Amino acid sequence: MARARARRAPRRGKGWYVAGFVAALVLLVVALDPGGLVDWSGGDTAGSPRPGVGAALEAPPAEPGGRPDLDEPFRGSPAIRWADGAAGITVPPAEATGWMTKAEVGRALARTRDFLAASNLDPAVLRGRHPDRAIALMNPHQKDVRTFVTTSLRTPGKDHDPLLLFSRFDPAQARPAGDVVKTRGRMSYREGRLGALEVTADVTYVYPVAPAGGGDEVVRVIVRRETVVSWDDPSKVVTEKGTFSLLSYKTDMTNGGCDNTTGSFRPEFGGAAARPPARTARRPTRTTGPPPHRRRRPLRHRDAVLARPTNPDS
Numbered sequence: 414m415a416r417a418r419a420r421r422a423p424r425r426g427k428g429w430y431v432a433g434f435v436a437a438l439v440l441l442v443v444a445l446d447p448g449g450l451v452d453w454s455g456g457d458t459a460g461s462p463r464p465g466v467g468a469a470l471e472a473p474p475a476e477p478g479g480r481p482d483l484d485e486p487f488r489g490s491p492a493i494r495w496a497d498g499a500a501g502i503t504v505p506p507a508e509a510t511g512w513m514t515k516a517e518v519g520r521a522l523a524r525t526r527d528f529l530a531a532s533n534l535d536p537a538v539l540r541g542r543h544p545d546r547a548i549a550l551m552n553p554h555q556k557d558v559r560t561f562v563t564t565s566l567r568t569p570g571k572d573h574d575p576l577l578l579f580s581r582f583d584p585a586q587a588r589p590a591g592d593v594v595k596t597r598g599r600m601s602y603r604e605g606r607l608g609a610l611e612v613t614a615d616v617t618y619v620y621p622v623a624p625a626g627g628g629d630e631v632v633r634v635i636v637r638r639e640t641v642v643s644w645d646d647p648s649k650v651v652t653e654k655g656t657f658s659l660l661s662y663k664t665d666m667t668n669g670g671c672d673n674t675t676g677s678f679r680p681e682f683g684g685a686a687a688r689p690p691a692r693t694a695r696r697p698t699r700t701t702g703p704p705p706h707r708r709r710r711p712l713r714h715r716d717a718v719l720a721r722p723t724n725p726d727s
Contacts, residue, residue, distance in 0.1 A: 481631040483590055486621030490633060492595040495619070499530045501596030502616055511604040512646040518610060521644040522600060524550060524655065525612045533580045533618050533638070534594055541677060544579045552658045554651045569676030576678065577664050580636055582622060583677035590621040590631045610644040611660070624682045632680050635667040 479488060487493040495501050504526055507519035531538070531547035538544045543566060551558060565573035575581065582589070598616025605611030617637040623630060642657040643650075652658060670679030 481590075481621060481633070483623060483629050483631060486590040486593075486631045486633070487595060487619070490595075490619065492597070492619040492633075495595040495597045497593050498534050498596060499526060501598065502526055502529060502614070503599040505599075505601060510602060511608040511610050513610050513644065518602070521610050521657070522602065522612065525600060525614060525642060525657065528642075528657075529614055529616060529638075529640070532578060533616070533636070534596075536589070536592070539580060539582055539589060539594075539620070540584050541581050544581075547579065550656055552645075552652045552656045554653070555658050558659050565676065570674050574674065575676050576666070576669065576673075577662060580618060580620065581677045582620075583675065583679065584625060586625050587622040587678070587680055587682075588625050590623045593621075595619040605643050605660075607649040608646050609650070609658075611641065612644065612657075613639065613641045615639045620678075622678075622680055630682055632668060632682060634669050634678050634680050636669070637665045639663040 481488045481490070504522050507515050507522060509515045510518050513521065528547050528550045531550070532544050535542075535544065535546065538547070548562060551562070553559065561573060562575070562578070565575040565577075566579075569575055596616060596618050598614065600612060600614045602610055602612045615638075617635065620634045620636070621631050622634060623632075640662045641660040643660050644657050645652045647654070650658065666678075668680050670681070673679050
């Protein structure tokens, strides 16, 4: 469109030739290097991506202030402005939905957030312990999920990776840099299949960690999870009171360890991970989806779509 206007410029005088030339030059630069606009603009801010620009970046450029350390583990990160722990997970107001009353929906939402905290924020789980409290909230009759969870925690591997559901570090390789995990995310819900309450949680977690052997180097592991669970009507689906069925999950990770099948995040130390990110993307550890910080962009990779045991009498 800019070039078409430039061709009509003689009717408007010499100034329109200059404007048309500049517009055409800008279009040429954008076509050759669209990602460069992010660098010229000074970098994205957390939670405010520019649609269609910089989609290949692994994370937003670091903010001024130097590298993180044990005293300020979030220095230079957009997450420094995020809430701590479960406070960063927004829970919507409860309304009667499907087979549940307003009060029951409120309890289900609270328990869903409890699961997110137990699987991604519990200090013991982050240090490699078994996520018992999280598992206790999962429908024990959902056999495919139980098999996956049990196998992945006992003998993790490529096809059974507990990091797809739980955040864990190997205490022999990394230690938390402080007690704070920064979070940003929200929950939503709707009536699902067979009148169930279907809850979707889309949350990003930022974990600052230091080498297990000591030192003040700090790097950050970023994990974005989209988890969909179903609080089922026990008259229609085989379940237990106070538990949900896991419907699907998506996970995107940064600096958790490339090709890692150990069952624990293995962040990269030694200075490489602490350098400000280049404009070209580092290879993500789990998916080729958008950077976890860029929360308005949808996650692309669906790691599982799971079935529920339907009550034959329903």
